[in-house]
Amino acid sequence: MRVAVIFPGQGTQQPGMANAWRDHPSWAVVDRAEAALGEPLAHLITDAPADALTRTREAQLSVLLTSLIVWDALAPQLDAIDLTGDAQDSEPVVPVAFAGHSLGQVTALIAAGVLPFDDGIRFAARRAELTQAAADAHPGRMAALLGATPEQAVDACTAAPDGCWVANDNAPGQVVIAGTPDGVAAGSERAKEIGVKRATPLNVGGAFHTPLMHDASAGLVDILATVQFAPTTVPVVSNHDAVAYTDADGWRARLADHVSVPVRWRSTMDTLVELGATTFVEVGHGGMLAALAKRGAPGVTMRNIATPDDIPSAPATPPIRVTQRVTQEVS
Helix, strand or coil, rough: CEEEEEEECCCCCCCCHHHHCCHHHHHHHHHHHHHCCCCCHHHHCCCCCCCHHHHHHHHHHHHHHHHHHHHHHHHHHHHHCCCCCCCCCCCCEEEEEEECCCCHHHHHHHHCCCCCCHHHHHHHHHHHHHHHHHHHHHEEEEEEECCCCHHHHHHHHCCCCCCCCEEEEEECCCEEEEEHHHHHHHHHHHHHHHHCEEECCCCCCCCCCHHHHHHHHHHHHHHCCCCCCCCCCCCEECCCCCEEECCCHHHHHHHHHCCCEEEEEEHHHHHHHHHHCCCEEECCCCCCCHHHHHHHHCCEEEEEEECHHHHHCCCCCCCCCCCCCCCCCCC
């Protein structure tokens, strides 16, 4: 069975999202992350209130940590998971690629062994800080165009007089635009005029994945220059161009650019299917990517792994070790 391992991004965070993991051995991921950043983090995924998790840094770190805890528990036992619901199906699980939506791409790189764990945690925190600083310097908004085609979204943005861009092409009927407040307001109005079902403002703190994030991209260049990336045998599909990469150093430019270019998740799903994935395993809290897959990859089986109950207590057969567990040092 050929599987794509995918990780969610910001917007899936909820209070107490990792409480089910507090007594699990993979909670050691939190201890290691706290040591890497030199600050407490556990509260973000156990008892932080909802309003605290709307802030960019807190939201992104909570999603990243939860997904990494789940992956740490899942990776050594991936081959034991019943992905079909057919107990008689003993076909081995073969991961064909990793991918992640926006912030989830950072998680995917850590899981794949491309980005060292400690560097990945520090990078994610700094990425969130820089994108929020860019948002404060260049205020912006985002809106989901429900039922829109990519062409309608481009039309809506072109009609806006003051900065509006397509930020996420997530799935058929789910495109997000972003830009200045006036630009998004004009783009949303134009979308309604050309037949888009609904333009829904998103509760986010900036115009992410647009040129308004250029300051953040520039700030990430120096940080990424100090990170030692590693090549991988299982590719990571970049969601800004939907290309599967196994190299190491190219991720410096990709990650710097990523915050200011659109997320092409629809095309990313297409690439995962082209690589042979018949099942997507969403690792982490919530089911955002499963919902998108129903529209963008309807022939693919979806499985969400979010709690310890989703993982067998012991592997039925020796597992395929696609990466090291993140509680251990990545060599």
